Every structure is written in structure tokens, then in C-alpha cells.
Amino acid sequence: MLLAKLQNYIPIxxxxxxxxxxxxxxxxxxIAAVHAFHSAFKLxxxxxxxxxxxxxxxxxxxxxxxxxxxxxxxxxxNNDLVEVADALGDMLYILCGTIIEHGMQDKIxxxxxxxxxxxxxxxxxxxxxxxxxxxxxxxxxxxxxPNISKILEK
Numbered sequence: 001m002l003l004a005k006l007q008n009y010i011p012i013x014x015x016x017x018x019x020x021x022x023x024x025x026x027x028x029x030x031i032a033a034v035h036a037f038h039s040a041f042k043l044x045x046x047x048x049x050x051x052x053x054x055x056x057x058x059x060x061x062x063x064x065x066x067x068x069x070x071x072x073x074x075x076x077x078n079n080d081l082v083e084v085a086d087a088l089g090d091m092l093y094i095l096c097g098t099i100i101e102h103g104m105q106d107k108i109x110x111x112x113x114x115x116x117x118x119x120x121x122x123x124x125x126x127x128x129x130x131x132x133x134x135x136x137x138x139x140x141x142x143x144x145x146p147n148i149s150k151i152l153e154k
Contacts, residue, residue: 005019006141027108027109028109029097030092030093031096031100031108033095033096034097034100035100035105037097038100038101040096043097043101044057044100044101045096045100045103046100046101046102047103048103049102049103049104049107049152050069050103051102055099057081057101061097061098065091065094065098065099068087068090068091068092068094071083071086071087071090072084072088072091075087076128087123107151107152107154111146111148111152112150114146114147114148114151115146116145117146117150118145118146119137120146121140121144122128122137122138122140122142122143123140124140124141125140125141125142125144128135
């Protein structure tokens with residue numbers, strides 16, 4: 001059982017080394033900080049994965065993320081590094097809150113790692129990236145879709 005779980009992380013550890021393990025704790029710390037904010041301000045917290053939050057909350061989470069994306073774009077267009085950093089920090093904070101509202105705080109690391117492995121499978125047969133005209137990375141012949149449902153069902 002442990003070996004099976006470790007096998008999921010081997011590609012990540014090979015690609016990113018020991019720093020990946022440290023980063024996991026850093027992400028958990030960010031989610032814990034936002035969890036404290038949600039507790040202090042009596043905001044929604046779910047303890048298991050769910051999509052069943054009110055339509056008002058769904059819309060609010062969307063609007064918060066949209067607002068920060070727009071602030072980022074304006075700051076980037078104005079070459080304002082301080083405002084870019086502020087927008088990125090706010091985006092991360094709001095994303096952590098959205099993770100908590102959907103009860104995915106204990107699953108999001110595995111979800112991210114599954115997506116990372118899937119994204120790395122987009123390389124071409126020659127090991128080189130394939131790009132669309134606008135720079136978007138395209139799926140190579142070895143691409144596999146992330147199996148997020150297996151993580152959520154655990």
C-alpha cells in the first residue's frame with residue numbers, strides 16, 4: 001500500500017527533488033492561514049470535498065478570482081511589479097479560500113500532483129514541447145488525462 005502511494009510521487013520527486021517535499025508544507029501552511037481567516041470571520045469551511053455550496057458563494061468566489069485576475073492584468077500592462085505581486089498574492093489567498101469552501105484542503109496536493117504529471121505527459125515523442133501559435137502548450141502523443149476522480153474518491 002505504501003509503495004503504491006510512493007509510486008505516485010516518484011516522477012515528481014525525480015523532477016523536482018527534495019524541494020517538492022518542502023513546498024508541500026509551504027502550501028499546507030498557506031491553506032492553514034486562510035483557514036484561520038475563514039474561522040475568524042465566520043466564512044464557509046467544508047471538511048470534505050463538495051460542490052454543494054450556495055449559488056451566492058459560488059458566484060462570490062468567481063467574482064473574487066475575476067477581480068484579482070483583472071487587477072493582475074492592469075498591473076502587468078502598467079509594468080507595476082508591486083501591484084503584480086499584490087494581485088498574485090491575493091489570487092493565491094482567494095484560491096486557498098475557494099479550496100477550503102469546497103472542502104478540498106486535504107486533497108489539493110494530490111490533485112495538483114496528478115495535474116502536474118498529466119501536464120508533463122504533453123511533451124512530444126522527441127521530448128520537446130509542442131506549442132500553438134499563441135504559445136499555449138499543446139498535448140503530445142503520450143498525453144494522459146489527470147484522474148482526479150480517483151483522488152476525490154479516496
